[in-house]
Amino acid sequence: MNQLYFLPIVLLVTTFNLIHSVAQPLKDSVLKEMENLPLKEQIQNINRQYYKFYSQNINLAESLLAYAAEQAGKNNWKEEEAFAALYLGVITYLKGDYEHVQEKYFKALSLFEEMNHPAGIAATHNELAVFYHKQNDLKNCFRSLDIAEQIARQINDSEKLGTNLGHRGAILAKRGRIKEAKPYFQEVYNIRKQQKDSVGLGYVLLDLAEIAVSENNIPQALKYIDQSTRIRSLINDQQGLADNYLTKAQVYLTIKDYRQAIYQAEQGLEQAQTLAMPDMVKQMLEFLANIYKLAGDYKNALRYQQEAHVIKDSLFTLQKAKDIQELQIRYETERKEQLLAQQAEKLRQNQWLIFLLTSILALLIVIGYFWRKQIKIKKQQEATLREQEFQKLLTSSVIASEEKERSRFAKDLHDGLGQFISSARLIINQSTSQPMLNVAEQLDQMHQEIRNIAFNLQPRTLVNHGLTEALKEMAVRVSQTANLSIQVTATSMNERLSEQTEISLYRVCQEWVNNIIKHGSCSHISIELVRHTSQLSLVIEDDGPGFNPDVLHRGKGFGWPNIQSRIQLLNGTVFIDSQPGSQGSSLIAEIPLSYPNTVSTNHYESNFS
Template structure:
């Protein structure tokens, strides 16, 4: 929704400059009488006008403008045409082409000393990086654009636009306080400049952000202001989005009936504009709303309708949510069979979505790795060429200045040094190969061990429970006494509950869903809760100023904590365990302490166990440093790990583009 708003917003801004259809006809009519450079400007205006509904025509006009600019050798005309083409590529998702062309625009604007043009190009480059999820690069270009706009007079509107884009990136990174700060700065400038559309869009964005911050009453206030703004501007297509946001806020405040009224208004508006995706979304919100108020039959009907729409739209996210709502509604109606059926389908769909996202992330990581490897190879070749050129110059000077004997000595020394460097390089390469082989062996052995444990869990736990359930079912067929049938039925229910618990435990051991959905802090909290429930050992967990880490780092840290805590529980005879994670400016520090038996850390580091090798592999992956303090025959141990803080990861939201 937010991206659509942004695109429409930019169209409306351009329309305010030249955008009525009659004016477009006028531009076409005067083209034949204009000079060629004036034609470039008119053709680019036509390209922008057609960009949002006839992309082929837009490309035609932009290419025609570029042809004239190249023929006239006008850098200003060429940059205008590159900008139009880049906007078209961005609109159809060709982000690499868009980035290349926007960078060409920046290069030309820099040569022309065009500060305003440079500011616009920097903003557009930031937008492309934003869409590619390269958030540090995006912020770098947005801030460069912001500084340029602030250095110029009468650029309040463009400054507000860039502030809003920066707020969007911070929201994606879940830094909601910073996002709120930049949204407010943007809103202030739009208000001062009298831009009702910019003010309305930003009010809506803030209303949505405040839901994330759980400031629901403020969210309602901002969303209602945006709703009024859209009505006054005549943009009825966007009123339903605000109604839905207001409904969510009232639902969160437990004002169910009030929320329902706004949901129905939103649904009516989306039906009016045939917005099937949002119809499905609001239908799900209404289903949950009815279920909360105990109107379970109505909730069930809405969930069925949402599922039908999601299947027609091939929208997997909606399908998962609708399947879960159906399961909850059936359970609420007491239909355990159908509830269990849809809950099983929900789990299967979640697994499918997880695998799809995981495969996509793996491909993205591989592409990024291959790109970085090529860049490193090019840099190495360049350095080697520069070193060779320097050596040739130095040898020429030595040849002319020194006697033959001195030259022979230098050559001998150089040869010896090269041989020593080659030896050292060979030793280093051999060590790297051995380390890689050891790490690969550890990974393979760990995978085989996990498979055996998983198979044993299924055979020993699930197998027995299923066998018992099968016997109950067979007995139900042959037993005629009602009391015995009731007993078998209750026993079967208990077995099903045990099977469900067993499945959840196996899934948790393989990959906790909390780790995938909410991050490693929540996953560690869940692990600590499970241990404390057992009552044998008391675990204390504290964390402070922990930044949002990338997925590989979060999983690695969780597995390191899990492995060390497991070793303490198995071998340490401890009563208390203390886990602390603290974020600093440039590093993250993890400490694990216990009051158990001490051990010989040399035996641990030199041991052959998979546990230590897995920990060591993950530490190397994170470029982390480990310190272990423990003394045999003494109580108390401590483990300290510190690692550099990697790049942060955020969500997506709307963005504005500069033309």
């Protein structure tokens, strides 16, 4: 065997060792951040955030959970020790150390049963089912699933039930029973969506992608994977992103797009190596070996199969060894043919020299062509970026001018025409004749209409009291005229935002609520603002009939483009979650928070007085 084949294998093992050596300093850093908390709260924080830890560094998660289990055991904190043991079992499974998985799960199950903790028992049986299926022990697999489902339904725990149904669907799908798996995945999707469970949505969207592939709907499958990738990127789920690369590669393989399949699999392999997850790395390597084998590239197929062999798990079989031997034979055959061709070529020295020089010249031409093409592409990208920046600046100026004109017009209506009507009414009120009283009533209605127009143009509440109060006032006004209920909730919105942020978000809410009233038949709208450490979330939901969001892009109106423009000016993202035939629609916007987004109230007064 060529000694060069050992080089990537040595590098792979060295990478795992380096990542493992980083875990201890990271553990010390995490514990340092929590040193002011009581020990029990530290352990509870580790258990709550275990998914976050292992999605970033699996060895860090293993080290922290081992520490949590040890400390909880010493202090007889059974619930904390049970959850630490359960999550440690998950980590052990993900690392491919199957010999020690069951003991950790049984430790957790014993503690949960001793405490009569139904949610913990259900969670443990859900994970045991996955382990049993990996061992091809279907009897115990379905037994654990049945126990977990029964408990989840008894205690009305939709999170545990969703996990259980997802496992059932996955088992059916792996056994080729896709049609039977589909209802499970759809129910899990509805549960995760209702819970707003980003982690769970990331998983079930991949399951739905598998269903779409089985139905030969490749564009829909890729769409599901991209939705999962966006969600997992938002929550920084690195392990989940690696899964997404592999799933996307499998989709491309089904349509024999080997180039895309290899690209996606190599991205996933790099991600899995960074996370130090041997079992996932092995899957990626075996998948790459299979792609190259199908593509007829036995040299690379053999290389990846050998790398996978180095990190084989406890289920390594003779069949895998046979596969390697088969690839070795094919590669050696190819190599012998190449040697024969080279020997024959040496007999024609002059022709070989000409061929070599021609090849070098052709290579230089190709390199020059691609170099020039790369420079051209780079210039085009720079021009596109400049154009985008210009358009963004232009849009910002237009919106600022529009808001300034709205403010001026609202002030003129209120201070000019409004005062004139008030003065006229005072004069008319001095008369007691019925016609004059009718005129006074008409003036009152006119005055109220002018006030409503002025409010829509520039609500003073937004200027004086901020976004939350302005939205509540808008909700009251719209509820009175549109015969529906609007609920506004705000979390951690104590500090004011910048002028541009508050105006833009208010206009987005105003535009979308008007759109709901105009096109939907709903009875309730909820507007929710949540301020996180680094971003602001806006969610507008209604209970009207669902629709295809693509119609917004095909529409001729300015409502949706205005919403997109305002959110993009804040460097945010916005998308619509709705489907035809379903109940309800959601607008979800995420705005990053930076220093300019938090200002004092005086800043507003100087701009709106």
